[in-house]
Amino acid sequence: MQLNPFRHKNKEKSEEELLADYLANKDMNVLGELYKRYMHLVYGVCLKYFKEREKSQDAVILIFEKLLIEIEKHKIRNFKSWLYVVAKNHCLMELRKTKAGKIISIADENEMAAFMEIEPELHPIDREADEINEQALNDCIERLKNEQKNCIRLFYYENKSYREICIILELEEKKVKSFIQNGKRNLKICLESKNAQE
DSSP, X not given: OOSSOOOOTTTTSOHHHHHHHHHHHOOHHXXXXXXXXXXXXXXXXXXXXXXXXHHXXXXXXXXXXXXXXXXXXXXXXXXXXXXXXXXXXXXXHHHHHHSTTOOOOOOOHHHHHHHHTTOOOOOHHHHHOTTOOHHHHHHHHHHSOHHHHHHHIIIIISOOOHHHHHHHHTOXXXXXXXXXXXXHHHHHHHHXXXXXXX
């Protein structure tokens, strides 16, 4: 399957080298080569969610275009892991637009393992602030209200879907989403406060 092929001149370079090259020079061919290495995996994620080949192929191109914006916003330690998150989030957002109110579950373990090769998915807070101390993060999570803390841990650390969290905590989906959103905001405030005190 040919999906927007790129030149091969950087084929021998590592993922880290290509990412550094792109960030330094903004050469689209470099980013294209980096993305091409994982295009078939991105397509697999899209196909799992959309169940349509044509829509999935279009999504692969749209996700590449999204990288041009998103890559500037984050300190990326593992491009493959980060790309998985971007691809998954793109699919979920598109499905939520077309299927308002329908619960969409996150990727199953087999798909995640195939894409990540058993590498853990990066926590969103890790992508926003590369320097965050794990202990500081755990301290801030412990300070959250119980509902926010439980939802954050189930969603990010146990990879539970909204549906699963609803069942485990006996909550409505709206409540779960609200607790996760408010919990993330409170975590950011807490972590910023800790950084300011250092």
